[in-house]
């Protein structure tokens with residue numbers, strides 16, 4: 001038996017003025033789960049501790065709690081000494097039990113054909129439904145969804161159920177229209193829901209984007225999203241040009257300073273090409289200083305992310321084909337991008353004959369020359385499409401530590417993704433404000449990130465400068481060459 005100590009958030013709204021932590025030391029067997037530790041606390045320390053469970057084997061979803069801030073199933077999570085146990089971020093009934101009823105009630109139910117013409121789903125339809133059917137109603141996704149927390153969005157698992165029903169031939173309702181009413185376009189594509197889902201249901205990609213596609217074909221696309229799609233069809237770009245573009249300012253091949261360690265293609269993305277070309281030039285400078293030959297096909301265009309995320313997919317095949325042809329024509333086997341959204345799209349929505357890497361991923365792999373430490377403290381904003389979309393969190397931080405001290409903040413969505421900034425500026429602003437508050441709490445001198453959309457949006461919600469990692473790293477190199485007196 002092992003002795004472990006856990007901090008548990010206790011709260012009885014009937015008699016406690018506010019929630020408070022209690023520490024409990026209990027004995028549990030090797031490999032015990034959090035649920036076993038809660039049983040031990042209940043049996044040996046305090047029988048008034050309230051928590052839910054049923055199956056004890058990850059099947060019923062009733063035991064979901066937060067362990068060290070992350071939503072998990074208590075019966076599946078190992079009990080570790082020093083852990084903090086809190087209820088899901090949902091209104092509390094008592095201690096670790098939360099009020100699931102409003103979310104259960106919001107789940108759409110099948111509306112079956114009442115005549116004899118209804119058909120049973122065929123085998124392949126059942127197979128299609130399966131990934132969307134495995135929900136165990138734990139509401140971990142609901143508890144973490146940023147869109148739901150600031151708007152009337154019904155939430156991820158209700159969207160999952162809408163998509164599941166839309167695939168069922170026995171159902172008679174217009175599920176796309178119902179989903180639009182329930183806030184389909186309010187999802188920021190942050191990926192948080194499926195990263196905490198114990199059944200790994202890919203709600204953003206397998207339900208929300210698919211419902212948006214159905215909604216698009218039924219004429220429900222938001223006017224602002226349709227404008228972006230028209231711009232992409234007309235110009236190949238999702239934003240308009242306001243200054244000389246990155247592609248106009250660069251040669252097709254940029255040789256490194258010194259011996260060639262690696263040759264890569266560079267995918268610039270619409271924002272860095274047309275709105276923030278200086279930042280993209282900083283990235284090229286950093287790559288060249290680190291022995292990377294950069295090949296930049298000038299006929300590359302928008303990756304298609306704004307169309308895929310908003311369900312306007314009819315033109316995406318053309319964009320994909322043109323981008324793949326542009327890079328394969330120049331014979332590169334690795335394509336690097338500094339935009340989190342483009343990177344996630346190229347990795348997950350394309351089938352590329354080349355390897356795709358984020359800027360920070362490449363530099364971590366090849367190794368970088370030492371920059372000067374700038375003597376500042378920064379906070380790092382994890383772009384959703386880099387942290388959750390590509391699993392890249394440590395690489396940018398390991399580079400950053402060479403140039404600055406880092407004060408961490410929670411990894412939350414800034415509100416700019418999924419077409420929400422264009423479609424629902426009120427929601428994007430509410431989430432941006434929340435990001436701004438967390439930035440302020442860190443006391444950092446500036447914010448660093450790796451996504452142009454985050455960079456733009458966060459800059460509107462903080463007084464601190466916001467920069468791409470590449471720009472700060474270049475500053476570190478320049479400072480080393482010409483130290484400030």
Ligand code: SF4
Pocket residue numbers: 141144145146147148155156186187188189190191192193194203204
């Ligand atoms: S992707 Fe993010 S905003 Fe969209 S439903 Fe999931 S948690 Fe909510």
Ligand code: SF4
Pocket residue numbers: 061134135136137138139140141142156157160193196197198199200201
């Ligand atoms: S979709 Fe996943 S996280 Fe959400 S309620 Fe169902 S099982 Fe839980």
Ligand code: FES
Pocket residue numbers: 052053054055056057058059060061062063064073074075076
């Ligand atoms: S007790 Fe059923 S999933 Fe944990």
